[in-house]
Amino acid sequence: MSLPALDMDIISSPFRIVGILGVFYGAWKYIEAKRSPLNAIPTVGNSGVLTSYITALKWLINGPELLQEGYAKYPNQPFKIAAISKWVVVLSGKQHVDDIRRAPDEVLSLAEAIAETIQTKSTLGPLDVHPHHEITVRSGVTRNIAGKFDEIRDEIVEAFDEYLPASEDWVTVPAYETVMHIVCRTLNRFFIGVPLCRNPGYRALQEQFTFDVVLSAQIINCFPGFLKPLVGNYLTKVPKRTKQAMEYLGPIIDERIERIEQYGRDDPDLPNDVITWLLDTATHDYHRSKRDIVMRVMLLNFAAIHTTTMTLTQCLYDLAIHPEYVEEMREEAINAVAEHGWSKIAMTKMRKVDSFMKEALRLNSVGSYIMNRKALKDWTMSDGTFIPAGTFIGVASAAMGVDEALFPDARTFRGFRFAEMRQGDGELDSIKHQMVALETDQIVFGHGRHACPGRFLAVNEIKTMFAHILMNYDVQLENGSKIRPPNVTVEGSIIPNQKAKVMFRKRKST
Numbered sequence: 001m002s003l004p005a006l007d008m009d010i011i012s013s014p015f016r017i018v019g020i021l022g023v024f025y026g027a028w029k030y031i032e033a034k035r036s037p038l039n040a041i042p043t044v045g046n047s048g049v050l051t052s053y054i055t056a057l058k059w060l061i062n063g064p065e066l067l068q069e070g071y072a073k074y075p076n077q078p079f080k081i082a083a084i085s086k087w088v089v090v091l092s093g094k095q096h097v098d099d100i101r102r103a104p105d106e107v108l109s110l111a112e113a114i115a116e117t118i119q120t121k122s123t124l125g126p127l128d129v130h131p132h133h134e135i136t137v138r139s140g141v142t143r144n145i146a147g148k149f150d151e152i153r154d155e156i157v158e159a160f161d162e163y164l165p166a167s168e169d170w171v172t173v174p175a176y177e178t179v180m181h182i183v184c185r186t187l188n189r190f191f192i193g194v195p196l197c198r199n200p201g202y203r204a205l206q207e208q209f210t211f212d213v214v215l216s217a218q219i220i221n222c223f224p225g226f227l228k229p230l231v232g233n234y235l236t237k238v239p240k241r242t243k244q245a246m247e248y249l250g251p252i253i254d255e256r257i258e259r260i261e262q263y264g265r266d267d268p269d270l271p272n273d274v275i276t277w278l279l280d281t282a283t284h285d286y287h288r289s290k291r292d293i294v295m296r297v298m299l300l301n302f303a304a305i306h307t308t309t310m311t312l313t314q315c316l317y318d319l320a321i322h323p324e325y326v327e328e329m330r331e332e333a334i335n336a337v338a339e340h341g342w343s344k345i346a347m348t349k350m351r352k353v354d355s356f357m358k359e360a361l362r363l364n365s366v367g368s369y370i371m372n373r374k375a376l377k378d379w380t381m382s383d384g385t386f387i388p389a390g391t392f393i394g395v396a397s398a399a400m401g402v403d404e405a406l407f408p409d410a411r412t413f414r415g416f417r418f419a420e421m422r423q424g425d426g427e428l429d430s431i432k433h434q435m436v437a438l439e440t441d442q443i444v445f446g447h448g449r450h451a452c453p454g455r456f457l458a459v460n461e462i463k464t465m466f467a468h469i470l471m472n473y474d475v476q477l478e479n480g481s482k483i484r485p486p487n488v489t490v491e492g493s494i495i496p497n498q499k500a501k502v503m504f505r506k507r508k509s510t
């Protein structure tokens with residue numbers, strides 16, 4: 001029996017086949033959406049199968065605004081926002097932060113959330129089930145801040161001399177780019193030492209790597225799940241970047257492994273750097289392979305360079321528009337250094353500087369949606385909200401940062417807010433409300449066991465650079481403007497303006 005002519009047409013036309021598949025896909029998405037347990041959670045923006053894409057577009061270009069809208073409507077309650085290929089569930093408030101902190105890794109996973117956000121398979125390589133570099137940061141990196149402080153300070157002086165030689169006249173420079181070069185040099189002096197930290201090719205590679213990863217991930221995330229591997233394969237620069245990094249780091253790693261085999265770990269001449277610390281914390285054979293060590297050095301630079309750059313740039317913008325704080329901070333920095341030299345102890349004495357930087361981060365941190373986790377199993381929160389496995393969650397950190405209930409006069413920049421809070425805390429005085437402290441109402445470094453382990457290094461470096469600026473330069477925005485350069489936002493990320501220029505001159509005022 002022959003098929004009717006119409007049916008033959010349908011089968012033979014590729015357009016029609018795609019059309020039919022599209023209808024099935026749409027119907028399946030519709031049924032899935034109707035049955036989703038996430039329907040119990042209120043939506044900010046549109047929730048229709050098609051209209052949700054309008055919100056997804058808004059989320060892509062202005063996530064912080066949607067988060068703020070949701071936070072105002074549903075304070076301390078979960079709500080959800082449509083992203084291109086998923087729902088993001090937004091939590092807020094101390095109780096939710098505590099819920100995330102308490103949940104075990106096999107229920108809520110940061111690693112899987114990162115893998116999805118930055119599409120690690122395509123941008124960095126397969127997900128590592130034993131990410132020991134976090135332990136390296138908690139141990140080798142953090143323990144060596146005091147001991148290697150002289151090197152940090154030396155590189156800061158050298159880098160500022162290169163990019164901002166003190167001049168009697170105002171010199172105008174692009175803020176973000178200049179800060180990034182100084183940060184990259186300084187971090188790599190600490191991680192890997194001279195001469196590599198000053199090698200232009202190596203530094204460009206480290207600076208560029210993060211841009212590559214983030215940009216590729218952003219593009220891949222615009223495609224539906226089944227197309228992501230294909231797009232990822234096409235976009236990936238991992239093999240090229242790994243090869244370049246291998247050329248710089250490979251010989252150093254070979255030499256280090258040989259040296260440890262020959263003279264042992266206690267060799268007094270063994271270089272004290274991130275390669276040695278990574279080998280110290282290796283738990284599996286593959287952690288000692290050259291490729292693995294190279295990728296981890298890249299990963300640490302990825303985690304460190306732009307976060308540190310963004311933070312210092314925001315501090316710099318606030319310094320330029322709030323010159324009324326300069327004198328007191330300058331005096332504090334001068335006194336601390338006079339008493340304790342350029343040291344980690346001197347940094348702990350700079351309470352006003354610390355407070356100013358923390359205030360800058362409260363109002364303009366690296367993200368408005370932090371503590372991202374992917375639910376690997378169904379999870380019920382302490383308020384009874386059901387989060388099904390596969391859901392992507394995070395906390396509306398920037399909205400919390402401007403909540404009057406948490407920070408009086410929350411929208412106003414009060415540089416010494418946290419220094420004042422530290423007065424009168426008795427024995428907690430020295431540790432509470434510092435920039436590195438983890439608090440449930442200010443989560444710029446996250447909270448709980450996954451809170452940023454690099455924050456001690458980051459804060460010490462940023463503070464040393466900031467104190468260096470205060471003691472050596474006058475700063476203003478281009479043409480003395482007092483208008484804060486607007487941030488750029490991508491989904492929940494907040495990026496300081498990368499085009500704005502800052503003017504420096506040799507310090508004239510007291």
Ligand code: HEM
Nearest residue numbers: 303304307308311371372444445446447450451452454458
């Ligand atoms: C001002 C600079 C920095 C900021 C604002 C920042 C922020 C963060 C945040 C928000 C998280 C996620 C926390 C969570 O979800 O609970 C994180 C994780 C992490 N950060 Fe940082 N970071 C900074 C600098 C650094 C530096 C300098 C390093 C390395 C030396 C570093 C290494 C890491 C690592 C390895 C993780 C993952 C921790 C884990 O998986 O348990 N970060 N950071």
